[in-house]
Amino acid sequence: MTSSHTFEPILRRIAAEIESMAERGRPADYIPALAVYDPRRFGMAVAELDGTVYGVGDWREPFSTQSISKVFTLALDLAREGDTLWKHVSREPSGNPFNSLVQLEYENGIPRNPFINAGALVVTDRLHTLTGYAAGTLLEFLRAESGNAALAINDGVAASESAHGDRNAALGHFMASYGNIENPVAVLLDQYFRQCSIEASCADLALATGFLARHGIRADGTRLLTQSQAKQVNAIMLTCGTYDAAGDFAYRVGLPGKSGVGGGIIAVVPGCCTLCVWGPGLDERGNSVVGVAALDRFTTLTGLSVF
Amino acid sequence: MTSSHTFEPILRRIAAEIESMAERGRPADYIPALAVYDPRRFGMAVAELDGTVYGVGDWREPFSTQSISKVFTLALDLAREGDTLWKHVSREPSGNPFNSLVQLEYENGIPRNPFINAGALVVTDRLHTLTGYAAGTLLEFLRAESGNAALAINDGVAASESAHGDRNAALGHFMASYGNIENPVAVLLDQYFRQCSIEASCADLALATGFLARHGIRADGTRLLTQSQAKQVNAIMLTCGTYDAAGDFAYRVGLPGKSGVGGGIIAVVPGCCTLCVWGPGLDERGNSVVGVAALDRFTTLTGLSVF
Amino acid sequence: MTSSHTFEPILRRIAAEIESMAERGRPADYIPALAVYDPRRFGMAVAELDGTVYGVGDWREPFSTQSISKVFTLALDLAREGDTLWKHVSREPSGNPFNSLVQLEYENGIPRNPFINAGALVVTDRLHTLTGYAAGTLLEFLRAESGNAALAINDGVAASESAHGDRNAALGHFMASYGNIENPVAVLLDQYFRQCSIEASCADLALATGFLARHGIRADGTRLLTQSQAKQVNAIMLTCGTYDAAGDFAYRVGLPGKSGVGGGIIAVVPGCCTLCVWGPGLDERGNSVVGVAALDRFTTLTGLSVF
């Protein structure tokens, strides 16, 4: 699948630059399963519209997708229920750290956007109602788009997330108190922790994100989202995709992107390609230090940017 | 200057659609000078990279630029002091109504971004220090870019803004208490109210915005901003340009844009063209109802969008 | 036990005045079990230091104690662990509606005081750790002080509270995420809902509150709290006892008091007597309308007030 291509020299150059970075942040340590990763790991993959994918470093190493999964559950739910979703979650930047309850209370249980934890819980809740198995629906989608049938939920990570899940339990019960959760909170949390515990590589995730660069078309040529919906998901990624650093990410990288505390970041160049980078060390806002740096370099070197 | 062009039929079609819109919101009424405009007024202009401009409706009618001015003072200040500015104002979406003091207190007097009122005051304060006359520097710039030497500050509007300026005075003094304002608050407010009271038409503002589509190059071919800075201003417009509706605007329109309570909105298609629409009736978040609708139609009909 | 006494004519006069009150608020309706009470019900009891108790109206009718229970769990926990408690809950007025999560987040999981729900959960959690059965310890205490062995938990109310307990579950999990809860949240909530579902009459509660007028001495002459601790509980009742209306209650009534959404209010005249009033209709801040009115009249007519 790997081919020689114009982006490859750029990826090698970026990898060389990243190699010399001393300050790489610290891996997420709120659960033991994430704290074990070496912050010196680095991978980066680019997938073209036709499914060609290539990369550098640890680009075939699976890692915990975590919040990156929120992009896919959003798309899978939107594809099923369309604009009804927007009665239950807004699409405005949050302007607060990603777990904040303040704004949720201020706005009567309607989360600001689908990428803060509260909003992602609402999306998973609705997808679970529509499909009967939210995490399974997501896993099946990721396998199909990446062509990697080996993708799986890491049950140990899911159990560990659950054991440290009081904050998300609080969010779930709080929204339930406003009538904005349909499933029992315990059921929802189980789905959510499974969803976040799917492991995939940069290659897998760059491929799985392809439908957002192809204006809604899946790898097999069928349509998941309308062109308009695909643009809308990109817009939400740009404005809300990197926790409280969305403005900074748009300013530095200039692409729709979504990060996870597993150290991965996916990004979209609409009509051109998709990217995924991985580096376990996080900055104080929860985004991969080398991941943001690598994407910053990519858009600078290629001139690709939505602006 | 008007030429026949591919966008002209689209503008005419949009104008016809807007004509039939019944719900147009209400003009800003916090000062009498803004409340007089008829919400049935509508203008729209497109400026190409070479300075060709054309439009429909009231596209040559001057209106109060208000917060649209914040884009230009940001660019004029960035051109002079560069990244030093970012020690005094952040570039993250605010997630709160545009006058909120809450987040300002929470973040020790550093406004969230240059487009909320607090952040715009900081930018004007700094530009005033650097130039000795912030509002004059802005006026001169707008005249040069639009080629319209008749552009002027409406002193009556400025006086009216000042007479109703307690909220902005509170913001100024509050930031001054954190040491984040350099000029006397009264001097700053005078500059700020003048800046907001400059009147210009859709044609003028579409032309004046051109440097953001030309990656930093002014109308006369000289460079105002680096390519990187121009992209950054576009990124901030996309994430923060329409008050608390930035997410919704990105979702519906998909372009960097900036609105003002005078009913105008400017927007940028990087590398292609700039737009300005005007309709005095505002929605509950302070953005022109017909303006947002017209831009929504424009990107739908042309397929132009950064996503 | 009823005797002729100087307060009896005053109680009769108050009852007559209350009889003519048209506006009596609405019973709590968040659970069906509380919504059934007729807002025309009214009872009031006064207990003297020696255990003499008398009353008017429905003063022997059991009602749901709800948040009044928080005073007793506070005292029972303080008696056991003393000042260690204050590392886990503060004693400042909350300045926000009683269920607010905002301040809890702002202050890292340490509730503002023992009478907001979050603080009461912390107290019950700690009492449960110390006694193995918080709700049972409370019930035993209330039976002993009131001399009424028939006092019981209403299991139906407890189940109903639990079924509508998402807000309290959110609070519990949220504090647990800060490490401020010792027992499993489900165990804690079970204890808490049982505690709130104990039913007692005005007579029972006026008697049970007696230790706060006797500077810490229980009905049987043994000491529960030091004199200093008893004063401190009174101080917390005065500053925090009536949700977001503590200032207004202090202003109008001028006594330490604690209300519950079951419509009851207890009050203390230190060194003199204790009172309990009951009327199911609540004002918009969750306090019994006729209860506050009756206490207001009592302090006006008797001149008793701590000020």
Add this chain to the structure above:
Amino acid sequence: MTSSHTFEPILRRIAAEIESMAERGRPADYIPALAVYDPRRFGMAVAELDGTVYGVGDWREPFSTQSISKVFTLALDLAREGDTLWKHVSREPSGNPFNSLVQLEYENGIPRNPFINAGALVVTDRLHTLTGYAAGTLLEFLRAESGNAALAINDGVAASESAHGDRNAALGHFMASYGNIENPVAVLLDQYFRQCSIEASCADLALATGFLARHGIRADGTRLLTQSQAKQVNAIMLTCGTYDAAGDFAYRVGLPGKSGVGGGIIAVVPGCCTLCVWGPGLDERGNSVVGVAALDRFTTLTGLSVF
């Protein structure tokens, strides 16, 4: 005026204990005029109902009254307009540091109580409207009650407060934007800074507070407040008088009190006496360290407490 009396040995004992306190906090340093005081200074005075006053230490040394003045402007305004005041300021504890703008925004420009800065500004604004000279009305009252015609405004302190008054200017303009300020903000601030800059001794202030222990009766036997109003002012002092430490003060001291950043605290034992203590070193919440300690000891040693 000094007489031998039962409290004198207690005052001497307290002074001896305070003498040995090592940790005394730091004087307010936001204006140079307050930073000069030696934190080893200490004074304490008790005034009986009949005007007898005695004290220890620096009890006749004038200091800056600062926020203590808010008690007197509240009483002077209440005496003139009665309950109308409560449409413009609430009487609930604030639950936030004393300068917070958050709650003010949340509650549409109506301050939580008359003792946070915002509320004190409203009271002074209204008193200024009613009397034409708020600070002068206050000065005249303090002179009359203390019998000390030499009391005066320290103009240097007032000028210094004004030069550092951005936070209060922000509050004033913010409330003006809600229509809750009647005078020009600059006029109001001038009155407010003068009011806070009156200098008086422990003896003066203990005497001037006497009307609150005499249920509203001034030193000359005339009535300032109704009995009910006097109780209400005491209630507000107890619940709101010591910034964000009102709960702690009620818990430790158990008396209505009001502190100022000049290091003074006044306190009331209703029907018995009034106290004033002074020590310039403040704790992190703005209250005199030795002042709170001295009052704590006083109520412990005498058994006097409203609880």
